[in-house]
Amino acid sequence: MQEVYEFLKSAKTYYLATIEDEQPRVRPFGTINLFEDKLYIQTGKKKDVAKQIAKNPKVELCAMKDDTWLRISATLVEDNRLSAQEDMLNHYPTLKSMYKAGDGNTVVYYLKDATATFASLTGKSKTVTF
Template sequence: MREIIDFLTANSTVFIATSDKGQARVRPFQFQFEQDGRLWFCTARHKEVFAQLQADPRLELASTAKDMATLRLLGQANLDDDMAVKRRIIENNGLVRSIYGAADNPEFTVFSVDHGRAVIFDFSGNPPKQYAF
């Protein structure tokens, strides 16, 4: 899990894929942090992605480093509207704070990926590293 967290911390822009009535949907997100083995992200309740994750929590995300090393992660979103996590994000992320203002904004919500499978691969010729968490 440490290598996944380190990769996401260094390459925090990820692209998350969800399903919308059988159609794949992909959009950029920002990895926030890991806490207690949970990978945290945030969004707004009015966005289509939130409705998609409510209907089908399965997701896949990908992130690529400057050297083209790539992380792919398959898991499920846990729509846990944790106020302490929301406060931490607002306090530490100026962009999110500029959008939502405060942790108690009713539109601001968070979700985590608590377990899943991941692979990190590059073009070195070495085999991909696979993880389950």
């Protein structure tokens, strides 16, 4: 999981795919955090992405750095604890102008049952689970 975290952190942007009815939806994300030995992401509850996750928490993430890409399939689990929200916001202080722990809008999720595959056009694929 540490390798996945470091890859996403250094890539800076990854793309999160959800489902809305029968239509896939993909958007850029930048938050990734290690908290209590779990990988977390963050968004706002008022956003469509949070509504899509509430209906179907199975997602995919994809990021690319240099000639390697990372694809992750996982189930997102909402963590309502203030400590999880605060830790995320402390790692991303620029978000504090839009979000506050316990504000009713900030939501953090951890990745559960994740399968992460590192791949490139020139090398062997590597898969890790967590």
